[in-house]
Amino acid sequence: MSKKIIVVGPGNIAHAIVARWLQVADAEIHVLARSKTYLTKGWRPQEQQVVTFDQEVLTQADLIMLAVKPKDMLTTLAQLKPRISPASIILSVAAGIAIAQIRQLLPELGIVRTMPNVCSEIGTSVTGISFDNVAEEDKSWVMSLMNLLGHVVEMPEHLLNPMTALYGSGPAYVYVFLQAIIRAAEDLGIPPEHARELAAHMVLGASQKALMDSDKSLDQLVSQVVSPGGTTEAMLRVLDQLGWQDIMHQALKAAGEKAAQLGAVPSRL
Numbered sequence: 001m002s003k004k005i006i007v008v009g010p011g012n013i014a015h016a017i018v019a020r021w022l023q024v025a026d027a028e029i030h031v032l033a034r035s036k037t038y039l040t041k042g043w044r045p046q047e048q049q050v051v052t053f054d055q056e057v058l059t060q061a062d063l064i065m066l067a068v069k070p071k072d073m074l075t076t077l078a079q080l081k082p083r084i085s086p087a088s089i090i091l092s093v094a095a096g097i098a099i100a101q102i103r104q105l106l107p108e109l110g111i112v113r114t115m116p117n118v119c120s121e122i123g124t125s126v127t128g129i130s131f132d133n134v135a136e137e138d139k140s141w142v143m144s145l146m147n148l149l150g151h152v153v154e155m156p157e158h159l160l161n162p163m164t165a166l167y168g169s170g171p172a173y174v175y176v177f178l179q180a181i182i183r184a185a186e187d188l189g190i191p192p193e194h195a196r197e198l199a200a201h202m203v204l205g206a207s208q209k210a211l212m213d214s215d216k217s218l219d220q221l222v223s224q225v226v227s228p229g230g231t232t233e234a235m236l237r238v239l240d241q242l243g244w245q246d247i248m249h250q251a252l253k254a255a256g257e258k259a260a261q262l263g264a265v266p267s268r269l
């Protein structure tokens with residue numbers, strides 16, 4: 001019999017994950033909503049069939065994935081608690097919310113904290129995950145589900161806040177970077193219909209090479225592209241003068257600090 005997954009909160013990340021699981025996971029999936037705002041979050045008609053307003057679905061859950069905003073997390077959990085069976089596993093994707101905060105409300109349950117990203121929808125997320133009080137068999141099942149979303153790394157929980165800054169928010173850095181180079185390419189005369197395709201493939205190819213050539217430092221990979229007096233050298237000089245490394249450092253630091261702040265919500269509810 002297929003397992004039953006209940007996803008609480010039909011927002012952006014839930015949509016990315018459920019869209020993928022509906023294609024490839026052997027499980028019955030229901031998404032618990034509290035309003036019809038999900039209709040603005042990209043749910044396609046056949047995916048909308050899994051959305052429900054009936055909290056009773058929680059009582060039969062093998063896995064409950066919590067995908068509400070961090071500020072709503074503990075109030076939502078307190079409200080749903082009477083319908084949560086002790087046999088369910090809790091899987092939280094909320095940035096900054098610690099396992100210990102969930103454990104205060106659900107002392108007996110297996111709890112998983114994870115940080116995927118929106119690339120889950122096409123199975124190319126990178127996902128950090130930490131387990132607490134989860135039986136080995138259940139852990140294998142949860143890992144198999146998360147593997148359907150992309151590359152998964154089990155890690156100590158304290159690393160999940162900085163990891164959120166790196167790759168939870170990360171797709172946005174890449175999209176902003178793409179936006180900037182596409183605009184610049186268009187100024188250089190590359191037609192818009194080609195600029196996005198070429199820029200996105202370039203980022204994909206360079207990233208794949210960084211993964212495959214992991215024995216080489218990134219400086220070595222840069223030096224493979226630079227020829228003295230050439231175009232890359234001219235580009236890198238401008239980036240260095242404008243201090244882009246410092247900009248990215250500050251951006252990631254701000255995201256990491258925000259992840260830590262998001263968890264600093266009242267824990268007694």
Ligand SMILES: NC(=O)c1ccc[n+]([C@@H]2O[C@H](COP(=O)([O-])OP(=O)(O)OC[C@H]3O[C@@H](n4cnc5c(N)ncnc54)[C@H](OP(=O)(O)O)[C@@H]3O)[C@@H](O)[C@H]2O)c1
Nearest residue numbers: 009010011012013033034035037067068069070076094095
């Ligand atoms: N977006 C990402 O890329 C990403 C990546 C990794 C992790 N996360 C984490 O995922 C969580 C959700 O983020 P998001 O970007 O998907 O937010 P979002 O689009 O705002 O979605 C949150 C959803 O939760 C619903 N909700 C709130 N309380 C509820 C309740 N009691 N019962 C049922 N539904 C409820 C909201 O419905 P209403 O509109 O009715 O309030 C909304 O549909 C956050 O904790 C975030 O840290 C996000």
